[in-house]
Amino acid sequence: MTAQLPLWAANIAVFDTETTGIDTSEARIVSATIALLGPGGEVVERYDWLLDPGVEIPEAAARVHGITTDVARASGIAAAVGVQQIVAQLLEMIERGFPIVAYNAPYDLTLLAAEAERHGIALPGEISPVLDPLILDKQLDRYRKGKRTLEAVTAHHGVALGTAHDAGDDAIASGRVLQVLARKYADVLPDDLDRLHSAQVEWAAAQAANFQDYMRRARDPQFVADGRWPIRRG
Secondary structure, X not given: OOOOOOHHHOOEEEEEEEEOOOXXXXXXXXXXXXXXXXXXXXXXXXXXXXXXXXXXXXXXXXXXXXXXXXXXXXXXXXXXXXXXXXXXXHHHHHHOOOOEEOOOHHHHHHHHHHHHHHOOOOOOOOOOOEEOHHHHHHHHOOOOOOOXXXXXXXXXXXXXXXXXXXXXXXXXXXXXXXXXXXXXXXXXXOOOHHHHHHHHHHHHHHHHHHHHHHHHHHOOOOOOOOOOOOOOOO
16 A cells, blocks of 8 residues: 555546436536646536537436526536537647546436537547546445545545536546545556557456346346446447
8 A cells, every 4th residue: 555646646637517317318518627627636627518418408407417408508518518628638638648537427428429429529539548436446446335426525535526517526536536536546557558548448347247247136137237438339
């Protein structure tokens, strides 16, 4: 165990979205944040978006993130413009050498891919390197009891969350959790971003398979867990 932050976690680009729903093929982005964090978890750069998704924001979703249809229409930019800017900023961060950190990456990145396709915006088939604190936390502390929501995991690791379900606060908290994990488990994690990305692909598949086995034994013999990571296409 070591308290030293590995170089691969020293500068990270964090990403989160708030949306109209949970189905990544149908949901639309309402707000998003991409921020660059430094070695101390400090915000070095930050980019925020409020989008008019072009559809009604369900009341249930608005209760979660606080953004109503009226607010989005009055103050948000056009969805196609916002999605284009988000994609461009995400790819720029990767081009600059920063890994993308997203908590439960398949949700945000799959949704972004669907939005990009919806608006005719080019997005690479593979986004890499990605770091997913949810996958890492499950892998590195697999027998810990309790929930693995962002709220629960930030509390466990002593990271302040701020306002839950705010894209900016969630993204920044996710990055700080990642840095806590990187410090704590530096001696067991790959020290190369490409190898760490590949390891998470394998870990995500194994975690999904284990969850599927449990659900089929305990609740639903037909249950299927999708283990594709970090983007689920098709």
